[in-house]
Amino acid sequence: MNAVLGVDVGGSTTKIVLSDLSNRITDKLQVQASDQVTSLYGAIGNMLDKNFLSLRDIKRVVLTGVGADLVQDRLYDIPTFKVNEFRAIGWGGLMLSGLERALVVSMGTGTAFVRAQGGQATHIGGSGVGGGTLLGLSSKLFGEKDINVIAALAAQGDLQNVDLSISDISTTVIPSLPSTATASNFGKIKSTANESDMALGLLNMLYQTVGMLAVFACLDHDLKDVVVTGAVASLPQAKSLMGEVGDMYNLNFIVPDNATFATAIGATALYFQAN
Numbered sequence: 001m002n003a004v005l006g007v008d009v010g011g012s013t014t015k016i017v018l019s020d021l022s023n024r025i026t027d028k029l030q031v032q033a034s035d036q037v038t039s040l041y042g043a044i045g046n047m048l049d050k051n052f053l054s055l056r057d058i059k060r061v062v063l064t065g066v067g068a069d070l071v072q073d074r075l076y077d078i079p080t081f082k083v084n085e086f087r088a089i090g091w092g093g094l095m096l097s098g099l100e101r102a103l104v105v106s107m108g109t110g111t112a113f114v115r116a117q118g119g120q121a122t123h124i125g126g127s128g129v130g131g132g133t134l135l136g137l138s139s140k141l142f143g144e145k146d147i148n149v150i151a152a153l154a155a156q157g158d159l160q161n162v163d164l165s166i167s168d169i170s171t172t173v174i175p176s177l178p179s180t181a182t183a184s185n186f187g188k189i190k191s192t193a194n195e196s197d198m199a200l201g202l203l204n205m206l207y208q209t210v211g212m213l214a215v216f217a218c219l220d221h222d223l224k225d226v227v228v229t230g231a232v233a234s235l236p237q238a239k240s241l242m243g244e245v246g247d248m249y250n251l252n253f254i255v256p257d258n259a260t261f262a263t264a265i266g267a268t269a270l271y272f273q274a275n
Contacts (some may be wrong), residue, residue: 001057004042006268008069008261011109012132013231016047017264023058024274027262029050030231036067040223044076064088064267081274083267087129090114090121092266093227096256103214103223106263107131107230111210113217119273124217129209131232142195150199151235157200159263163186177248182208203237211245211253218251225252229262 002022008015014036018027031046033039044061048054053258061075063081071080093104094116101117109132115122131147139145144153164187167179185205189198214226233255242253258265 001053002059003053003057004060004062004268004271005047006062006264006271007040007043007064007068008034008264008267009040009065009070011036011066012039012083012136013108014065014067015261015264016043016156017261018047018051018154019268023269025265025268026171028137028264031258036070040067040070047270060271062267062271064263081271083270084121085263086112086114086123087121087270088230088267088273089265090266091119091270092262092264093256095269096229096258096262097109097225097227097254098187099225099227099254101228102225102254103217103221103224104227104262105123105210105214105233106242107210107232108189111213111230113213114218115221115223127210127213129206129258134202134232134233135207136201139268141198141202144195144199147231147235150202151237153196153199154203154237155196155200157194157196157198159200159204160188161193161197162186162189162201163204181248200237203235204241206232207238207241208245211242215245215249215251224250225254226254227254229256229259231260 004019004230006017010107013030013032015030015131017025031039031043058078061078064085068082089106090104090176104114106112110128110130112126113124135145140151161181164184167181182218239255247252
C-alpha cells in the first residue's frame, strides 16, 4: 500500500490521519502523551500497527501544528511536507463543513480563530481559553483530567447550581438577551453543587467564552457561519451550548463530523493540492 500520513502535532495531543494517494482518508486516531515527541512518534507507530503497515508503505508525512518544527527534514527516513497550521485549520474547516467561507475556530489546548475563504486563511487571533483550561480546572475542582469523563459528568449537571443568570439579578426584560442567559459563570455556585454541576459549569464557561469571541470576530464582517473544530468541539455539549450563543447573535455554529481531525485533514488536502 502507498499511503500518506497527515499529522497535527498539538500542544498536548497528536492527531493523525491515514490517506491513500487519491486523498481518501482511510483511518484516523489521536494520541496523548506527556510530551510532543512521544505523542508524535506514538501516533505514527499506532497508526502503522493498527493498519498492518510498514514504514516502506508511507510515501510522505505531512506535518502541521505547533509541534511540527520538532521534525527538521525526514521522519523515520520518510520525506516530510509542512503546512502552515492556520492554513490547515481554515482549509480543514471548510472541507468538513462544505462551506466556501467561514470563521473557523480550532479548540485545542488553547483556541485559534481563522477567517477562511477558498485557499486563503487569515489568523485573526486566539485565546488561552481552551481544552487545557478545561482539564486544568477540572483536575483541581474534582480531580478529573479525562475529557470524556468530564463530558459524561456534565450530562448529569444543573447550571442553576453554579451559574448566575440574568433572571437572578434583574426583573427587567432585556430585548436582546433571554432571561436564562448567563450573567456570571460560577457566580452562584451553591454549597450543594456536585461534580456534575461543576463539570457542566466548566463546559458552559468554555463554550460561551469561545462563542462570544467568535461573535466579536464576525462583527465587522458579513460572516454568519462559524465552524468549530478540535477535540473539545467534539464533546456532546458543544453543539447545544454554542448554539445558544449563535441564536442570540444570529450566527450559525457548525460542529462537523471528524472535527477533532480537521487540521490534519486540511493539511493533507493542501499537500495533495501542491503535488
